[in-house]
Structures are given as C-alpha cells and as structure tokens.
Amino acid sequence: MQNSxxxxxxxxxxxxxxxxxxxxxxxxxxxxxxxxxxxxxxxxRLRTIFRSFKAISEARESDLDEIPDWRGVHRxxxxxxxxxxxxxxxxxxxxxxxxxxxxxxxxxPRQLREIYDPPPVLYVLGDISYDxxxxxxxxGTRLNSDYGRxxxxxxxxxxxxxxxxxxxxxxxxxxxxxHQGVLQAGGVTFAVLGNGxxxxxxxxxxxxxxxxxxxxxxxxEFPMGTIPExxxxxxxxxxxxxxGRGLLIIEAPERSGALITADLAMQGGKExxxxxxxxxxxxxxxxxxxxxxxxxxxxxxxDITIRFGLTIMEDSNQSPEQETxxxxxxxxxxxxxxxxxxxxxxxxxxxxxxxxxxxxSALLVLQTRGLIKELPGSRxxxxxxxxxxxxx
Numbered sequence: 001m002q003n004s005x006x007x008x009x010x011x012x013x014x015x016x017x018x019x020x021x022x023x024x025x026x027x028x029x030x031x032x033x034x035x036x037x038x039x040x041x042x043x044x045r046l047r048t049i050f051r052s053f054k055a056i057s058e059a060r061e062s063d064l065d066e067i068p069d070w071r072g073v074h075r076x077x078x079x080x081x082x083x084x085x086x087x088x089x090x091x092x093x094x095x096x097x098x099x100x101x102x103x104x105x106x107x108x109p110r111q112l113r114e115i116y117d118p119p120p121v122l123y124v125l126g127d128i129s130y131d132x133x134x135x136x137x138x139x140g141t142r143l144n145s146d147y148g149r150x151x152x153x154x155x156x157x158x159x160x161x162x163x164x165x166x167x168x169x170x171x172x173x174x175x176x177x178x179h180q181g182v183l184q185a186g187g188v189t190f191a192v193l194g195n196g197x198x199x200x201x202x203x204x205x206x207x208x209x210x211x212x213x214x215x216x217x218x219x220x221e222f223p224m225g226t227i228p229e230x231x232x233x234x235x236x237x238x239x240x241x242x243x244g245r246g247l248l249i250i251e252a253p254e255r256s257g258a259l260i261t262a263d264l265a266m267q268g269g270k271e272x273x274x275x276x277x278x279x280x281x282x283x284x285x286x287x288x289x290x291x292x293x294x295x296x297x298x299x300x301x302x303d304i305t306i307r308f309g310l311t312i313m314e315d316s317n318q319s320p321e322q323e324t325x326x327x328x329x330x331x332x333x334x335x336x337x338x339x340x341x342x343x344x345x346x347x348x349x350x351x352x353x354x355x356x357x358x359x360x361s362a363l364l365v366l367q368t369r370g371l372i373k374e375l376p377g378s379r380x381x382x383x384x385x386x387x388x389x390x391x392x
Contacts, residue, residue, distance in 0.1 A: 026052060026102070029056075030121050031121065038075075038078035040120060043120040046059075099123075099125070102121050123196075137243060138249075147342075149177055152178050158301040167189070170218070183212070194233040195227055199227060219239065251277060273295065274295040275287060327371075343379060345360065345378045345380070
C-alpha cells in the first residue's frame with residue numbers, strides 16, 4: 001500500500017474546505033478502530049499521515065515510522081490488535097436511531113476539529129446542529145446546594161429561552177439541573193457522556209436521557225457498552241469545553257472535574273464565567289478561586305450575553321417587575337425575603353419578625369400566584385422567570 005505524508009497545515013486546510021462523506025465501509029472500520037485506545041490516543045497524528053480509516057487499518061510497522069516516539073510495546077500492541085479487528089462487529093451493536101459521525105464527516109463539529117485531540121468518532125442520538133455564537137457549556141459539582149440548584153435553574157432556563165444551546169455532561173447535580181432547566185424552557189441541550197450510548201449513567205437520569213434527544217442530543221466518543229470509568233470523564237470534559245462558546249461554572253470544590261473543564265476551556269480561548277459562592281462553603285472554594293484568578297464573575301444571565309456582544313429585547317408580555325409591582329403588605333415583605341437560596345419557614349419567620357401564621361398565609365398567596373415555589377422540607381425559593389429573546 002502506498003501512503004503519502006501530507007503537510008499538516010495543508011491537511012487542515014482541506015478538511016475545512018471540503019466535505020468528507022465516509023462510505024459505509026469507512027464508518028464500519030472507524031467503529032472497529034475506535035475500540036482501540038492506542039488508536040484514539042494517536043488519531044491526530046495518524047490522520048496527518050493517512051487520509052482514510054481504511055489506510056490507517058492497513059498500516060504496517062514501516063508505515064508508522066513517521067511517528068518516531070510511538071515505538072516499542074505500545075505500537076506493537078496496536079498493530080497486533082488492528083490485525084484482529086473484524087469489520088461489522090461494532091456496527092451490529094449500533095441502534096438504528098444512533099448516528100455515527102466521524103472526523104472526516106461534514107457534520108463533525110468544527111469546534112472539535114480545532115482541539116489538540118479530537119475524538120475520531122462521535123456516537124450521536126439526536127441533532128447536533130447548532131449556532132456556536134449562542135452556545136454555552138455549564139458544569140459544576142454533583143453535590144450541589146439549594147443555592148446552586150436555584151442558580152443553575154435560573155441561568156439554564158433563561159439562556160435557553162433566549163435561544164442558547166446549553167452543553168453539559170449529564171452527571172447528577174449541576175449538570176442534570178442545567179439540562180432540566182433547558183427542557184423546561186423548550187430549549188436545546190447537549191449531554192456529553194462519559195460512557196457508551198447504550199449505558200445509562202447515572203441510572204436516575206434515564207428519563208432525562210430519553211427527553212434530551214427530542215430537544216438536542218446525547219453525544220459520546222466511547223464505543224457501545226463502555227462503562228463509566230473514572231478516567232473517561234476528563235476526556236469527556238474536553239468535548240464539553242470545546243462545543244461551547246463559553247463555560248459557566250456553578251459550585252465546584254477545589255478538587256473538581258469542573259475545574260479540569262475550566263482549564264480546558266481557557267486553553268481553548270473560551271470565555272470563562274463563574275458564579276460566586278459563600279466563602280464558608282467548600283462547594284464554592286474552587287469557583288471563588290477562579291474568580292480570584294481572573295474569570296468573569298456573573299450574577300445574571302445577561303452578564304453572559306453582554307460579554308458575547310448580544311443585546312436582550314424585553315418581552316413586554318412577560319415581565320417579573322410587572323408581576324410583583326402590585327405586591328403590598330406581608331406578601332411584598334416575604335417575597336423580598338425569599339431569594340435564590342431556599343429558606344425554611346422558621347428561618348423566614350425569624351428574619352422577617354412576623355407571626356408564623358401571617359408568614360404561612362402570605363407564602364400560600366405567593367405560591368398561588370406563581371411567584372415562589374415550595375421545595376421539600378417546607379423550604380421556599382423564587383422560581384425562574386423568562387425575560388425575553390436575544391437580538392443576534
């Protein structure tokens with residue numbers, strides 16, 4: 001087989017100028033190669049030498065001399081495993097509604113092509129077409145506080161209602177809350193998984209993962225059947241960071257996968273937004289440190305749109321100010337006391353100084369009007385409000 005080495009810059013130029021439409025045979029080979037960790041690790045260099053998955057699969061030891069530091073046991077193991085692949089084995093595992101998008105496919109996201117180690121294959125359930133200019137990745141701790149939940153609900157709902165595509169990792173905690181907020185707003189969200197498309201993790205997100213493809217997509221770079229091992233998630237995080245125009249971090253301790261995503265986002269030249277947290281809350285120690293280091297502190301979703309150069313057109317038919325301007329007496333006092341962090345009834349009574357019965361009566365009125373909502377444990381919080389749509 002004759003292989004020609006292409007200049008990297010020329011190869012990149014061609015990839016951006018031409019549509020690459022792999023054949024069914026190429027896709028089948030891509031799926032087999034994608035089961036080999038050495039292939040995924042070396043893919044960026046392999047594709048500068050070979051122009052197809054077929055050429056890569058047929059490479060011999062002498063053909064790989066262009067990668068001088070990939071010699072010895074690792075390369076020998078790769079060549080041995082390549083010789084044993086059986087085209088069609090992985091393809092038979094792919095459900096009919098899952099799309100296979102390879103690096104050489106015109107549908108492959110341009111933002112992923114530009115990172116250092118792009119995934120050679122994407123398994124997609126849903127539609128991954130989106131407007132990069134109005135996209136944002138959101139990540140945070142799996143052990144969120146009520147404050148973190150409220151903030152995530154507010155930002156994800158509001159940005160989605162403005163037309164933003166929200167990308168996250170499908171994990172429990174902040175990730176799941178972000179996806180749910182988008183779906184409640186009727187928006188578009190991508191969940192990037194750290195396991196195979198046919199593995200549900202975490203198990204409690206089964207319904208969520210069934211809903212997301214109707215309003216976005218589930219995305220994975222891992223072969224079918226891949227279990228959610230710990231080392232898969234830093235790899236998953238690079239895709240989350242790459243797909244969004246910016247990254248919003250909501251609650252992250254000092255040792256957190258969210259901070260790995262932040263590093264990847266900064267390396268990719270992305271805007272980094274952070275929600276500040278209480279100094280005494282370890283769940284915000286990492287995010288507060290990011291602010292110290294120069295990340296953008298945000299307190300309102302519009303802070304992000306302003307940074308992106310987008311202006312907001314208010315919806316005259318739906319304004320929180322109009323809904324609350326007529327509040328008087330106990331309702332007004334209690335509405336102002338209930339914020340984004342859920343508060344228990346007895347705490348509200350102590351803070352406000354009114355008799356418990358008057359507080360409970362006003363809380364009931366506010367709930368009936370949809371101005372506050374009750375969480376488990378007799379805790380109350382303000383709900384997310386929809387403000388308007390972005391002018392692009």
